Amino acid sequence: MAHESSSGSTGSSSNSTGTSSGSAATTTTAAAASKNNKANKNAAISKATYDTWYVIAGVTGACMAVYLFSVANAWYIRRRVAAARRAGKAASPPAATTGASVSISRVPKALNAVFANIAYYRVWPLWIWSATSTAEWWWTWAYTGIVLGLGFWGCISNGKLDYANPMGYVAFGQIPLIVALSSRNNVLSWLTGISYEKLNYLHRASGRLCVLTTWLHTLGWFKKGLGKHGPGTNIFLTGMLAAVAALIMWLTSFALARKIAYEFFLISHITMGIIFIVGSYYHWPRLGEWCWVGLVIWAFDRVLATCRMMWVNKVWLMPFSSKRAAHSACTVELVDPDVVRLTVNRPNMKWSPAQHAYITMPGVATLRYEQHPMTIANIQSETGDVTFIIRAQTGFTRRLVHRLTEQKSSDINCYLDGPYGMSHGLNHYDSVILVSGGTGVTYGTAHLLSIMEGSRNATTAVSNCRLVWNVREAANVSWIAPMINEAVAKGLGQTRFHIDIYITRSAASDEPGTAHVAPIEDTATPEYSPSGSTENVNDKGSASSLGDEKYASIAGLSAEAAQLVSWHRGRSHIEGILRSDRSESATDGAGVAVACCGPSGLTLDARRAVCKVNSAGSILRGQNDVTFYSELFGW
C-alpha cells in the first residue's frame, strides 16, 4: 500500500537527455537529490512505524511490571494471612464505620481507590460510548492519537501535505498487533495478565485504524494521480483487493452483525483478514515483513490451539473406534427447559477458577467444527470432570436443547479446547462477594468452590465469602446443587460462607450479555440499613418467609448445603450487601473483592455500588478498599 510516485522528477531526468552537458549535469544532480529526499522521507515514515512499536513495547513492559507486582503481593498476603489463621491468630478487627479519624498514612490507598473508580469501575453511559470504562476509552484514543500522530509526522514535504504513503506504512504496521490481539493464545495477555477477551477492544481499535489508514492511502493516491500504477497493474489490483477486504471486515464486524450471525461474521472476518494480508504483501512486498510477522503470530496461535486440543481430548486414540466413543463422550442433562449442564471427563485438562474452554460438538453444530466459549463452573479435581452450564440461545446451543428434547438423545460427542482467559484468584482478599445473574453463576461457582477448597486446606485469606445469585426460579439452584453439595460434604474450614438466592421470576433480567433489563415482577427487594450498618444481610427472617426447606428440597440441596442458603424475592441490593460485608471485613487481607458476571443491568448496578462504597473518605477513615472484577459472556 506504500509506493513511490510514478511521475515527477524520476521521469524528468530522461527528458533532459540530449541537451547541453551542463544542463544534463544539473538535471542529474536534481534527480539524485530528489531520489535521496524521497528515500529519506520513506526512511522517516518507516521509522515512525517502528516508533509505534517501541511505544507498544514500553506500555506492555509497564503493564507487565504492575502485573508481576500485583501477583507477588497477592501471593504474599494470602500466605501471610493463611499462616496467621492456621496459627490461631485472630483477624485484625474491622475499622469503625462511623466517627473514626482520618489517617494520613492511608492517602495512597484512598488515591488508588479514586483512580480505580474513575478509570475502571465507572462506565460511560450506553448512549455515549457503549458502556466503556474511562480506561478503555483512554487507551483507544491514546493509541489512535499516537499512531496517527507518528504516521502524519513527516507528511508535509515541500509545503504540501502528502499523506498517501505514510498512511500505507501505518496500515502495514498494524497487522501484527491486530492479529496478536485477536488470538486466544495471546502473548500480550500472558505478559500483562489482561485476558484476551478484555483486550478485544484494542483489537477493534487497531483494526479500525488499519481500515482508516488503508483508505486514506488509497484515496490519497487517487487524489494525487495514479500515474503508472493505474487500473490493470498488479500494484493497483492487489491494493484494491486489500482495501476492499479491509472495508468488508469492518462493515461485517459491528455488534449487530455478530449478534445476528456470529458464524458468518467469524468466517468472513478470517477470510477477509487473509485476503487483506496477502493482498498487502503483493501490493508492496518491501513492507512484507509486517505481513510475515502477522502470519507467524496467527500460525503460532492455531498450532498451539490444535496441540492443546489434541492433548486434552487424547486425539491419538480417535482412530480406534473402541476408544473414540469413550474419549469424546460427555454427559448432557437438561436441567431447565432452556438450560443444559454439560459434564466432560478430561483428566488432561488443567485450569484455574473461572477460566473458559471452547466446546465443539460435531454431531450437533450446523458447521461441524464450530467452537463456542463456555465458562468452566467447577474447579480442578482428581476426577477430571469439567462442568459447564449452558443457556440456549438461537443457534448451536438451541440445537443442543432440541437434540435432548426432540430426539431424546444424549449420545453426543464433545471436544474441548482450553483453558483460556486469565484467572484472577480471589484467595488473598478478606471478604469476597460473588454477584451473578442466570448462567453467569458459572463464574461465581468456580470462585466459590476455589475459596471453599482454600478454606478446607487453610490456604486462603478469605474470612467471609458470599455468593449473590439473581435467578428466575428457586428450582434453578439445582444447576449448581451437586457441586455445592459435594464441596460442603468435604468440609468448609474456617471461612464463613453464605449463598443468597434472589428469585427474580424475570425472563429477561438474569442472563449475562442481555442489554435490555426488563421490569421485574414481585420485586420486594430486601431492605438494608444505611451506610455503616453492621446488620447481617443474611437475614433468616426473609428466608423463612419463603420456606427454606421447601426451596432447598426443590433445588436438590443437601441439608448441610441448605444451611448456607438464604432465599429472597426480587433483585439483590448490591450496595447494601457490600456496605454490610465491608464493615465487618478484617484489615489484614487485601480488602474486599466484588466479582460480577451477569446481564449488563446487574453489572452496572454492581459498578455503581462499588463506586459509591469505595469512597476516598471511607478509606481514609480505615475502611477496606473494594476491588471490582467483571466478566461478560461476549465481546
Ligand SMILES: Cc1cc2nc3c(=O)[nH]c(=O)nc-3n(C[C@H](O)[C@H](O)[C@H](O)COP(=O)(O)OP(=O)(O)OC[C@H]3O[C@@H](n4cnc5c(N)ncnc54)[C@H](O)[C@@H]3O)c2cc1C
Ligand atoms: C468468555 C465467554 C464465556 C461464556 N460462558 C458461557 C457460559 O458459561 N454459559 C453460557 O450459557 N454461555 C456462555 N457464553 C456465551 C456463549 O458462548 C454463547 O451464548 C454461545 O456461543 C451462543 O451460541 P449460539 O450459536 O446458540 O448463539 P446465537 O443464538 O447464534 O447467538 C447468541 C449470542 O452469542 C454470541 N455467539 C454466538 N456464537 C459465539 C461464539 N462462537 N463465540 C462467542 N460468542 C458467540 C452471538 O454474538 C450472540 O450475541 C460465554 C461467552 C464467552 C465469550
